[in-house]
Amino acid sequence: MEMKERIYMISAIVEHKPGVLYSVSNMFRRRGFNIESISVGESEQSELARMTITMKGDEATVEQVVKQLKKLISVVKVSILDSENTVARELALIKVSTPDARVRSDVINYTEIFKGHIVDVAHESLIIEITGDTDKINAFIELMKPFGVREIARTGIAALQRGMRSVKME
Amino acid sequence: MPRMSGAKALIESLKKEKVEFIFGIPGGAILPVYDALYDSDMKHILMRHEQCAAHAADGYARASGKVGVCMSTSGPGATNLVTGIANAYMDSSPIVAITGQVPRPFIGKDAFQETDIVGVTTPITKCNFQVRSAAEIPKIVKAAFYIAYTGRPGPVLIDLPKDTQTEEDEMNFDEKIEFRGYRPTYDPHPLQVEKAVQLLIQAERPIIVAGGGVKASNACSDLVALAETLLAPVATTLMGKGAIPEDHPLSVGMLGMHGTAAANHLVQDADVLLAVGMRFSDRSTGNIKAFCPDGKIIHIDIDSSEIGKNIKPHVPIVADAKRTIQSIHNRLIQKFDRKERSTWLNRMQTLKNMHEEMIKSVGDGIKPPALMVEIRKMLPNDAIVTTEVGQNQMWAALYLKAYKPRTFISSGGLGTMGFGFPAALGAKVACPEVPVVDIAGDGSFLMTEQDLASSIAWKIPVIVVILNNSMLGMVAQWQRLFYNRRYSAVDLKRIPDFVKLAESYGAQGSRVQSIEEFRAAFKEAINSDVATVIDVPISPEENVLPMVPPGNALKDLILS
Ligand SMILES: Cc1ncc(C[n+]2csc(CCOP(=O)(O)OP(=O)(O)O)c2C)c(N)n1
Numbered sequence: 001m002e003m004k005e006r007i008y009m010i011s012a013i014v015e016h017k018p019g020v021l022y023s024v025s026n027m028f029r030r031r032g033f034n035i036e037s038i039s040v041g042e043s044e045q046s047e048l049a050r051m052t053i054t055m056k057g058d059e060a061t062v063e064q065v066v067k068q069l070k071k072l073i074s075v076v077k078v079s080i081l082d083s084e085n086t087v088a089r090e091l092a093l094i095k096v097s098t099p100d101a102r103v104r105s106d107v108i109n110y111t112e113i114f115k116g117h118i119v120d121v122a123h124e125s126l127i128i129e130i131t132g133d134t135d136k137i138n139a140f141i142e143l144m145k146p147f148g149v150r151e152i153a154r155t156g157i158a159a160l161q162r163g164m165r166s167v168k169m170e
Numbered sequence: 171m172p173r174m175s176g177a178k179a180l181i182e183s184l185k186k187e188k189v190e191f192i193f194g195i196p197g198g199a200i201l202p203v204y205d206a207l208y209d210s211d212m213k214h215i216l217m218r219h220e221q222c223a224a225h226a227a228d229g230y231a232r233a234s235g236k237v238g239v240c241m242s243t244s245g246p247g248a249t250n251l252v253t254g255i256a257n258a259y260m261d262s263s264p265i266v267a268i269t270g271q272v273p274r275p276f277i278g279k280d281a282f283q284e285t286d287i288v289g290v291t292t293p294i295t296k297c298n299f300q301v302r303s304a305a306e307i308p309k310i311v312k313a314a315f316y317i318a319y320t321g322r323p324g325p326v327l328i329d330l331p332k333d334t335q336t337e338e339d340e341m342n343f344d345e346k347i348e349f350r351g352y353r354p355t356y357d358p359h360p361l362q363v364e365k366a367v368q369l370l371i372q373a374e375r376p377i378i379v380a381g382g383g384v385k386a387s388n389a390c391s392d393l394v395a396l397a398e399t400l401l402a403p404v405a406t407t408l409m410g411k412g413a414i415p416e417d418h419p420l421s422v423g424m425l426g427m428h429g430t431a432a433a434n435h436l437v438q439d440a441d442v443l444l445a446v447g448m449r450f451s452d453r454s455t456g457n458i459k460a461f462c463p464d465g466k467i468i469h470i471d472i473d474s475s476e477i478g479k480n481i482k483p484h485v486p487i488v489a490d491a492k493r494t495i496q497s498i499h500n501r502l503i504q505k506f507d508r509k510e511r512s513t514w515l516n517r518m519q520t521l522k523n524m525h526e527e528m529i530k531s532v533g534d535g536i537k538p539p540a541l542m543v544e545i546r547k548m549l550p551n552d553a554i555v556t557t558e559v560g561q562n563q564m565w566a567a568l569y570l571k572a573y574k575p576r577t578f579i580s581s582g583g584l585g586t587m588g589f590g591f592p593a594a595l596g597a598k599v600a601c602p603e604v605p606v607v608d609i610a611g612d613g614s615f616l617m618t619e620q621d622l623a624s625s626i627a628w629k630i631p632v633i634v635v636i637l638n639n640s641m642l643g644m645v646a647q648w649q650r651l652f653y654n655r656r657y658s659a660v661d662l663k664r665i666p667d668f669v670k671l672a673e674s675y676g677a678q679g680s681r682v683q684s685i686e687e688f689r690a691a692f693k694e695a696i697n698s699d700v701a702t703v704i705d706v707p708i709s710p711e712e713n714v715l716p717m718v719p720p721g722n723a724l725k726d727l728i729l730s
Contacts, residue, residue: 015351019300023292030293048350060478067475073297073317076351 003058007036009081009088009159010066011167015074016042016049023072024051033057033065037090037156044168048076052088052159079167081159088159091131093119094141097148098126107147114140125150133157171340176304176330177206179341180268183311184212186343189239191215191230191599192268193223197243199283200270202335215599215628218620220247222592224254225618227265229593231258232579233554234600235388237318241268245283248329249290253586255325256294260583261409262382264323266314267291271300273333288329296324297352304337313347321354322473323386354472358489358497365485366444366468367501373442375514376402379425379454382409382582383447383471389492390575393446394418396499401511402444403518405433407454408582410447412572422518423525426454427718428564432521434716434724439517440465447471447491450480451583460723470494528715528729529569536685536708538562538637542569544685545607545635548692552577553605554597558590558614560644562637564714566609588617594632595625605696607633612665613642622675625701633695634703639710640665647713651728652720672703681705 014020021040028035036054043050055065062080069078081088098104104126111118111128114136120127130140134157141149161167174182180203184192192214196204207214217223220242227238242251248269258265272281288300297317299310307330314326370376378397384390390413397404397420404414405425414421423430425437434456437443443465448454450469455461458480469476469483470491477486487494529539542565549555555570556579557563563580572578579597581589594608608615615636625632637643646660672679677700680691688706695702716727 019288019292022289026292060482064475064479067477067479070351071473071475073349073352 003060005056005058007054007056008062009083009086009157010053010055010062010069011079011081011159012051012053012069012075013043013048013077013167014051015076016047017074020049020074023074024069027068027072031064031068033061039156039158041158052157054157077167081161081167085162085165086159087162088133088157089131090134090137090155090157091129092137092141092152092154094128094130094144094149095151096126096128096144097124097150099124103147107144110140110143116140171342173338173340175202175206175336175338176301176307177202177335179304179307180311180330180335181206181210181212182341182343183308184239187237187311187315189237192239192241193217193226193230193596194241195220195223195243195247197247197270197283199244199272199332200241200247200330200335202332203241203268203270203330215624217592217624219618220250221253221588222595222618222621222624224251224265224267225257225586225589225592226596226599227267228254228258228263229556229579229596230600231263231265231596232593233576233597235576236600237315238263238265238596239268240265243270243283244272244287245285248285248287252290252294255291255327257581257584257586257589258325259294259296261581262323262386263325264318265325266318267325267327269327269329270335271329271331274302274331275333277331287327291327294325295327298327298329300329301331301334303339304334305339305341307334308341308343309345309347313349316347317352321352322383355474355488356472356490356493358470358487358494360497362485362487363494363497363501366487366498367505369442369466369468369485370400370444370498370502371506375439375441376400376444377436377440378402378404378444378446379407379437379448380404380410380413380446381407381448383491384410384413385575386447387472387491389446389495390414392492392495392499396495396502399499399502399506401508401515403432403436403515405429405437407448407451408567408580411567411580412575412578415573416571417573422522424567425724427456427720428568428714428716429718429724430525430568431716431727431729432518432525434718434727435521436518437462438723438725443467445469445483446495449476455480456718456722456724524729536688536706538565538708538712539569540685541637541688541706542566542609544688545692546570548689548696549605549607553607554579554594554601556580556590556594556597556606556608558608558610559585559587560611560614560642561647561712561714562609562611562614562643564644565637568714570609587614591615591618591632591634592621594634595621595630598630598632605633607635610634610636611643612636612638612640612668613662616665619671622672622677622701622703626676629699631699631701633692634701635692636668636703636705638665638668638705638707639712641710643710643712644714646710650713651717668703668705672701677701677703679703679705681707683707
């Protein structure tokens with residue numbers, strides 16, 4: 001029976017110390033799991049970090065990923081986030097060419113519609129900061145392409161479950 | 171808190187873990203530790219290659235059930251340990267490897283003999299540590315031993331920058347260790363136990379498959395008791411060999427690519443398969459899509475990532491093997507009143523008889539299956555047998571019966587040629603009272619024979635029986651069966667005179683041409699106080715049989 005592939009979000013609480021990101025990413029590589037994105041940062045407890053991993057796969061693969069993550073000694077807690085009850089956001093910085101005033105005003109207008117911010121202004125370019133789910137960011141980037149996108153930096157998804165459900169250490 | 175150097179703290183910590191032996195080789199980056207060792211009464215066994223140090227620690231661990239310790243310098247010393255660490259990882263053997271490292275200020279500068287051994291060993295250790303300050307050493311050593319030994323056992327590496335070995339600090343040996351991300355589940359879930367019991371009660375054709383986890387959790391006698399109640403045959407994986415005495419009426423030997431006809435057919439025909447502490451490796455299952463096609467599978471393992479990795483069980487149980495088997499058995503006795511299972515067990519007996527037939531030798535010269543039987547007859551029940559890798563290993567697994575747990579030691583997961591001899595040295599150090607025999611191939615033995623020197627130097631008298639076909643025999647067998655006899659790079663052409671080789675180290679050597687000569691030489695070897703190498707010429711045309719060709723289901727095996 002072939003199982004359907006889809007995008008999964010996994011939230012992992014890990015020890016905040018050197019080598020942890022390496023052991024996690026190395027495990028993904030060696031077991032042939034494909035990560036779409038991974039983001040790491042301090043969590044609500046300073047000695048623990050939260051990793052948000054998005055990956056494409058079928059149910060059995062994702063189950064294995066969770067088990068293999070749990071097996072790593074430096075990984076404290078792991079959950080699959082269900083997309084209905086999860087807030088997932090990504091931040092992107094996009095540098096766009098603005099050779100003349102007309103382009104510049106178009107870009108600024110679009111940025112406002114997408115609730116982005118202009119965070120750097122130079123003679124021939126702007127840097128736009130935009131947050132949202134992956135679809136929104138992709139849509140915005142598509143919109144900017146005709147103007148000339150020079151550089152993009154994306155953080156990957158950070159996600160938390162809504163309400164009182166949580167993936168945290170008690 | 172006592173003040174001392176990191177090196178001294180390491181030795182003190184090892185003493186607290188009751189370490190008696192360290193297998194190792196010194197070098198620049200680990201000198202302070204060796205200096206501290208000079209004043210200690212801990213026994214260091216100087217090996218001739220770090221790979222052998224790691225395998226010896228592994229053999230020691232498998233024979234004794236305790237953690238084995240190996241040690242090396244940085245760079246090449248550490249990388250030489252790698253094969254041994256990978257081997258211990260695949261076979262879930264608890265060892266702690268200690269490596270020197272360049273001083274902290276030099277790390278990352280490509281200093282002399284700097285290798286990122288923590289990076290290298292991340293995928294082949296259960297966990298690894300690099301010491302950042304001397305004061306961490308007691309805690310890290312405690313953690314390393316705890317992690318290596320508990321849950322699913324495995325290797326742990328501690329990397330010690332040289333300046334953390336010389337740094338002095340107040341040492342706290344009583345600090346508690348706590349792991350937020352490591353809490354093995356020991357107790358089985360009662361509902362899962364109940365489901366397993368239900369399946370077993372209804373089973374008409376049950377079989378138990380025991381893996382290395384049964385030995386690791388000391389569950390062997392519990393497993394045998396359950397099998398007896400259930401009237402179920404017991405097959406083992408290579409790693410599980412010895413979990414049931416192989417002269418037990420319910421023992422059917424090893425399953426898999428070179429499994430017995432009994433184990434392979436019964437596994438295929440079973441309606442309920444109870445798998446304990448095994449991981450459904452490709453060598454055990456044959457074509458996994460055709461594995462136990464009509465059976466319901468109960469899978470017990472302490473490592474949850476093994477459940478569902480290769481096969482989806484009907485009843486998964488993540489827990490310690492011993493506790494689970496005991497729970498299942500306790501529940502089962504209350505409801506189970508079956509007194510016989512004649513059709514299934516008669517079939518078992520017929521298949522087992524086929525196996526005995528295969529031992530009867532035909533033709534000239536010494537036949538390996540008969541030789542294995544002979545060796546078994548001459549050894550006491552608690553003697554330890556290790557193997558190299560290849561045909562020698564499979565002949566030993568098939569025809570040299572193991573009667574007790576921890577008496578059969580072989581490189582299963584990694585299949586490391588050169589493992590058997592240093593592992594035998596480690597096993598002999600752990601169990602000096604019993605004979606220890608390495609069943610070897612000529613190719614494998616040549617990979618680690620230099621440690622005959624350490625066996626003499628440290629008075630570790632093991633016996634090496636070389637099944638000498640002047641060939642990389644197992645590879646030749648595959649070329650014979652699957653590559654139309656196109657023998658490519660398997661003829662060793664020029665092998666040393668193993669008798670002279672042994673003698674040059676101060677060991678004993680002999681060459682035998684018949685079973686009678688073998689008996690005499692082996693008897694002498696058992697009583698010898700130096701290592702003995704017995705060279706047994708065999709035909710290069712021998713095949714190890716039975717064999718399930720790769721890709722086949724277990725029932726499609728070649729018998730002759
Ligand atoms: C370190 C290592 N290198 C290569 C192999 C591949 N290999 C598997 S069996 C084998 C032949 C072993 O020959 P020998 O030790 O003489 O044993 P025999 O099969 O003849 O009993 C080889 C080369 C291996 N398992 N390990």
